[in-house]
Amino acid sequence: xxxxxxxRPHTEHxxxxxxxxxxxxxxxxxxxxxxxxxxxxxxxxxxxxxPKTWDTKAIETFQLPLADSRASAxxxxxxxxxxxxxxxxxxxxxxxxxxxEPRGYMDQLQRKEPQIVFDSSKxxxxxxxxxxxxxxxxxxxxxxxxxxxxxSEIRGxxxxxxxxxxxxxxxxxxxxxxxxxxxGKVELGILSCGGCHTRVMPDGTIIKxxxxxxxDDRTFGYEQRVKEAKAKDTDSxxxxxxxxxxxxxxxxxxxxxxxxxxxxxxxxx
Ligand code: HEC
Numbered sequence: 001x002x003x004x005x006x007x008r009p010h011t012e013h014x015x016x017x018x019x020x021x022x023x024x025x026x027x028x029x030x031x032x033x034x035x036x037x038x039x040x041x042x043x044x045x046x047x048x049x050x051p052k053t054w055d056t057k058a059i060e061t062f063q064l065p066l067a068d069s070r071a072s073a074x075x076x077x078x079x080x081x082x083x084x085x086x087x088x089x090x091x092x093x094x095x096x097x098x099x100x101e102p103r104g105y106m107d108q109l110q111r112k113e114p115q116i117v118f119d120s121s122k123x124x125x126x127x128x129x130x131x132x133x134x135x136x137x138x139x140x141x142x143x144x145x146x147x148x149x150x151x152s153e154i155r156g157x158x159x160x161x162x163x164x165x166x167x168x169x170x171x172x173x174x175x176x177x178x179x180x181x182x183x184g185k186v187e188l189g190i191l192s193c194g195g196c197h198t199r200v201m202p203d204g205t206i207i208k209x210x211x212x213x214x215x216d217d218r219t220f221g222y223e224q225r226v227k228e229a230k231a232k233d234t235d236s237x238x239x240x241x242x243x244x245x246x247x248x249x250x251x252x253x254x255x256x257x258x259x260x261x262x263x264x265x266x267x268x269x
Contacts, residue, residue, distance in 0.1 A: 052078075053081070054076075054078050054081035054082065055078055056075075056077050056078040059075045059078075060075075062075070087139075087141065088116050088118070089116065089117055089118035089135060089136065089139045090114055090115065090116060090117065090179050090180065090181050091112075091114075091115040091116075091117045091179075091180065092138070092139070092140065092177035092178060092179045092180075092189055093109055093112075093177060093178040093179075093180075094170075094172045094174075094177065094178070095154065095172065095173045095176050095177060095178055095188070096167075096170075096171050096172055096173070097157070097160050097165075097167045097171050097172075097173060098155060098156060098157055098160075099157060099171070100167065100170070100171020100172075101171070106186065109178055109180060109186045110184055110186060111183075111184075112180045112183070113180070113183055114180050114181050114182060114183060115180075117135060118132060118135060118136065118139075120132075134208070136193075137192065137193045137194050137197075137208060137209070138177065138192050138193075138194040138208075139177075139189075139192050140176065140177055140179060140189025140190050140191060140192045140195070141189075141190075141191045141192065142189070142190050142191045143179060143181065143187040143188065143189055143190075144187060144188040144189075144190060145185070145187055145188075146185075146186075146187075148188075149223055149226055149227050149230075150188065150190075150223055151188050153222075153223060153226065154173075154176070154188060159219065159222065159223075160173070162222060163215050163218045163219045163222055163267070164215060164218070165214070165215060165219065166200035166213060166214075167200065167204075168200060168204050168205070168206055169203070169204030169205065170204075173214075174194065174198045174200065174206050175192075175194065175195045175196070175198055175212070175214040176188055176189060176190050176192075176195060177189045177192070194208060194212075195212075195214065196212045196214065196216065197209055197210065197211070197212045198210070198212050198214070199211060199212055199213050200213060217266040217267060218266065218267040219267075220266050220267070221263040221264075221266030221267030222267055224241060224263050224266070225263055228263075
């Protein structure tokens with residue numbers, strides 16, 4: 001009904017002169033906005049200022065206190081945060097679904113030199129920083145080598161088809177990347193921000209930073225089943241699985257659940 005409302009003539013009421021106090025208030029408010037606009041204009045001209053990421057005082061106010069403080073998270077200090085080594089970001093390459101992979105692609109990757117692509121000393125303009133931010137967003141933090149189940153599964157079609165893993169119009173699975181940290185060794189890079197926050201749309205385009213639609217639980221449950229089927233020592237497999245689930249979810253029940261119960265939660269068969 002918005003169109004009807006827009007056709008309605010202005011009422012006399014809206015043209016009545018404002019009482020004096022309101023006028024004063026209004027001009028104060030306008031002056032305030034003018035000030036904000038002016039300071040925004042100034043901020044745009046000043047060089048890029050990088051806010052401090054880990055500030056102990058700010059971190060203390062990060063969460064509301066819990067009813068039982070024993071369960072509260074204890075955050076690391078700012079000095080510890082800044083003493084950690086900075087993670088290098090290596091050049092990475094798209095992961096194709098095997099039926100869409102260009103011929104000779106993996107052989108080409110085998111011949112690539114490792115290359116560190118993030119260097120803050122080279123970032124000058126706002127646009128440089130934006131591009132670098134996207135690179136950080138897509139940078140994997142864990143690396144899976146060729147001997148592991150996930151790696152071999154991704155080299156075949158079953159994993160994609162059985163788990164309904166979406167790929168882009170170009171046939172790329174945007175949630176993981178091939179990474180060369182050592183010449184001749186192509187690793188599967190996982191757990192980037194983009195791993196969970198990239199959404200493949202029905203038309204095959206992607207939205208970065210959205211709620212992702214990579215079926216993480218489903219593929220994880222599937223991978224665990226494949227591992228179990230091949231394993232000789234299922235006890236040690238279960239132990240690793242439990243510790244991983246505990247790290248990811250911290251849910252007490254998961255420490256004692258049997259492997260089959262857990263995979264059933266992740267991906268109902
Ligand atoms: C393993 C999957 C995973 C990874 C990797 C991941 N996230 Fe998330 N992220 C989530 C999930 C799941 C939520 C929603 C959590 C919730 O609602 O309790 C979330 C929530 C967020 C939110 C809050 C969104 C909102 O609407 O409040 C931000 C911001 C965010 N993530 C940024 C990042 C960044 C930046 C990275 C990389 C440094 C990252 N995430 C890596 C899974 C992930």
